Amino acid sequence: MKRFQQVCFAAIVAAVMLAVGCNSNEATETTNKFITVENGQFMRNGEPYYFVGTNFWYGAILGSEGEGGNRERLCRELDFMKENGIDNLRILVGGEGENGLLGKIEPNLQPKPGVYNDEVLAGLDYLMMELGKREMTAVLYFNNAWEWSGGYTQYVAWANNEPVLVPRVDGWFSYNTFAGEFVRNERAKRIFYEHVRHIVTRTNRYTGIKYIDDPAIFSWQISNEPRAFSSKEQDNKEAFAEWIESSAKLIRSLDPNHMISTGSEGYYGCEWDMALCERIHAIDEISYVNCHVWPYNWKWMRGDAMREDLKQSCEYTEEYIEMHLELGRKIGKPVVVEEFGMPRDNMDFHKGSPVTCRNMYYTFVFDLIVKARENNDVFAGCNFWSWGGFAETNVEDHEYWAKGDDYTGDPAQEQQGLNSIFVEDVSTINIIRDTNYKLGNL
Numbered sequence: 001m002k003r004f005q006q007v008c009f010a011a012i013v014a015a016v017m018l019a020v021g022c023n024s025n026e027a028t029e030t031t032n033k034f035i036t037v038e039n040g041q042f043m044r045n046g047e048p049y050y051f052v053g054t055n056f057w058y059g060a061i062l063g064s065e066g067e068g069g070n071r072e073r074l075c076r077e078l079d080f081m082k083e084n085g086i087d088n089l090r091i092l093v094g095g096e097g098e099n100g101l102l103g104k105i106e107p108n109l110q111p112k113p114g115v116y117n118d119e120v121l122a123g124l125d126y127l128m129m130e131l132g133k134r135e136m137t138a139v140l141y142f143n144n145a146w147e148w149s150g151g152y153t154q155y156v157a158w159a160n161n162e163p164v165l166v167p168r169v170d171g172w173f174s175y176n177t178f179a180g181e182f183v184r185n186e187r188a189k190r191i192f193y194e195h196v197r198h199i200v201t202r203t204n205r206y207t208g209i210k211y212i213d214d215p216a217i218f219s220w221q222i223s224n225e226p227r228a229f230s231s232k233e234q235d236n237k238e239a240f241a242e243w244i245e246s247s248a249k250l251i252r253s254l255d256p257n258h259m260i261s262t263g264s265e266g267y268y269g270c271e272w273d274m275a276l277c278e279r280i281h282a283i284d285e286i287s288y289v290n291c292h293v294w295p296y297n298w299k300w301m302r303g304d305a306m307r308e309d310l311k312q313s314c315e316y317t318e319e320y321i322e323m324h325l326e327l328g329r330k331i332g333k334p335v336v337v338e339e340f341g342m343p344r345d346n347m348d349f350h351k352g353s354p355v356t357c358r359n360m361y362y363t364f365v366f367d368l369i370v371k372a373r374e375n376n377d378v379f380a381g382c383n384f385w386s387w388g389g390f391a392e393t394n395v396e397d398h399e400y401w402a403k404g405d406d407y408t409g410d411p412a413q414e415q416q417g418l419n420s421i422f423v424e425d426v427s428t429i430n431i432i433r434d435t436n437y438k439l440g441n442l
Contacts, residue, residue, distance in 0.1 A: 033215040034257050035137065037287050040332045040378045050373040050439045052366060052432055053088030054081065054421070055339060055386035057149075058105070058407035059138070060094055063127035066119030067107045068407065075130060077389040082134045084429055085436025088218055090139040090338055090383045091127070093199055094120050096150030097157070102166050103413030105149055106403060113158050113191045116198070122205065128216050129206045137218035139338070139383070141263050142196055144224040145179060148411040151223070152182040159187035168413070180229030183239040193250055200254040212255040219259035219287060222247045225339075226262060227269050228276075237271065241279050248285035259287035265339070266291025266324050268298070274323065282331045288380070289331075291324040292339035293317050295361070303347045306357045314364045321368065325379055334380035340365060341385040341419035349395045349417035351424050359427055366435040373439055384432075385409060388420030 035044045042049040062074040081089070094109020094117075109120040131138055144151030147167055156178060157164040167175040182188050200220065202211045211217065228240035248260050262280055269292070270276040281289045295301040295313035302309055321337060328335040342358040344350075365382060372379035386409030393416045394405060401412040409420035421428055436442050 035215075035218055035259065037259065037334060040328065040334055041376065042288075042334050042380050047440075048373070048376065049380070050369055051088045051381040051441060052086065052369065052435050052439065053090065053338075053381060053383040054086050055383050055409060056081075056089040057092040057386065057409075057411065059089060059091040059127045060109070060120060060124040061105075061107065062123065062407065063125075063130070064107075064119045064123030066117075066123075069119070069123055071126065073390055074127065077387070078130055078134055078136065080389065080423060081387070082136060084433040085439070085441040086387075086432065087134070087136040087441060088139070088381065088383065089131070089136065089387075090141070090221075092144070092149055092224070093124065093140050093142050094149075095144075096195075097154040097164060101147075101164070102168055103148055103400070103411075104166075105401075105412050108150060110150075110195060114194060114198075121202075125202075125204045125206050128204055128211075128214060132207065132209075132214065132216040137216055139218050139221050139261065140199075141221035141224050142199065143192060143222060143226070145227050145229075145269075146225065146413075147175065148413045149224075152179040152229075155188040155191055156181050156185055158191055159185050176229050179227075180236055183228060183236060183243045189243060189246075193247070196247065196250055197254065200251060212257055217258050219261045220251050220255065221261045221263045222251075223263045225265050225269055225292065227265075228271050230271065237273065237276055241276060244280045245283050245285075248283050252285045260285050261288055261336075262286060262290050263338075264290045264292075267320070268292070274327070277324075278327055278331070281327065281333065286333075288333045289324055289328045289335040289378075290338055291321065291335065293320055293337055293365075294339070294341065296341075296343055303343065306343070306345060306347075310357050310360060313361065317361075317365065318368065321365075321379070325377070328378035333378070335378050336381045336383070337365065337379075338381075338383040339385045340382065343418055349393070349399060349415050351393060351417060351422050355425055355428055359431055362428065362431055366431065370435065370438050384421065385419050386421070388417070388422040390423055391420070393417050 035042055061068045062070055095105050096110045097108055099106045107117055107120060109117055147153055153164050165175050165178045200211060228236045230236035244262060251260050267274055267277055300316045301313045324335050342361045345354040345356050369379055388408040391406035391408045395417055399415040401416055408416050410416050410418045
């Protein structure tokens with residue numbers, strides 16, 4: 001009897017160990033399908049991952065069957081990008097607030113707090129399904145410091161039950177003051193946190209996959225270019241850092257699998273305070289360092305002297321990126337320049353107009369990533385701003401987006417064609433493709 005019990009016990013132990021082994025393998029497979037960070041590098045399928053991706057903010061709208069949707073175009077765009085090695089897309093979850101405001105995208109995902117446009121949600125689900133089919137990934141950002149999708153000022157307007165401010169109507173000083181209240185306004189932040197919960201805990205209606213289990217998500221991103229909007233008030237910087245940390249901890253409590261990122265411009269977006277930049281990126285839940293670079297917007301380049309100022313723009317760009325690479329090395333995290341752009345030559349917005357300066361600038365930035373890959377350094381990737389793809393433009397009739405126009409990479413508050421890369425920009429596409437080939441993505 002005792003021998004029988006021992007044999008049975010051994011069999012039970014073996015069965016348990018086998019079950020544990022199976023679960024362990026399943027866990028390993030589950031873990032491996034997500035892109036992670038190890039020793040300051042992104043890892044994909046056990047290999048270091050470096051990339052040239054793009055910004056495709058309107059992807060969820062394009063995936064809708066309602067207003068603004070065009071699923072045929074969406075699939076064409078994704079196929080074209082994938083063919084050229086572009087597999088990392090930075091995408092807006094959705095806009096907030098009312099339609100009809102100057103310089104604001106439409107349709108909006110969240111017209112009122114906690115009220116959702118289901119057609120846009122379906123568009124997000126469809127987009128994620130199509131990305132998964134192509135083994136592409138998305139950086140999904142929840143919020144925006146700027147007015148073109150609602151963001152900061154819309155949450156403040158909801159919290160205070162007052163009209164939202166529009167920069168081109170109310171002025172930039174008033175807008176900045178209004179936007180700066182967001183990080184101090186507890187009700188505005190609570191509305192935002194509920195939005196985060198709603199999205200992160202979703203299940204995709206087409207695939208049945210929970211968002212927290214979807215390998216097509218590269219990272220959750222707190223905001224597009226989050227700022228304190230005050231370089232003088234220390235309280236605002238403190239409130240800003242606390243909001244970033246609280247948001248990151250909330251996301252992590254809901255999703256144990258995916259990376260989390262800030263969406264910050266870096267030094268510029270942290271009120272020219274590198275200590276603040278380090279503070280928000282050193283948060284345990286934040287997986288990597290973000291920065292953005294805008295030579296024309298930041299006055300490093302004159303629109304009527306782009307070629308003359310190109311050398312200076314490249315030098316300043318390298319210095320700016322290096323500041324953030326030093327931070328990445330210090331805290332052991334990869335660095336992604338997830339926005340950078342260059343207008344077409346002579347500020348011409350027409351498709352087919354020359355892009356000589358853009359091509360030279362892109363090549364300069366891309367070469368820095370190729371060099372980083374060769375040296376196993378922390379400069380892991382970039383997302384150029386931005387993807388116009390197969391869009392048709394009407395710049396002869398109107399420079400700014402109007403309802404019914406195709407979506408381009410340039411949001412509604414900017415001239416259409418300003419920074420967009422279209423499929424007709426063959427020379428630029430070839431540079432992007434060649435770089436992704438060097439990075440091992442083709």
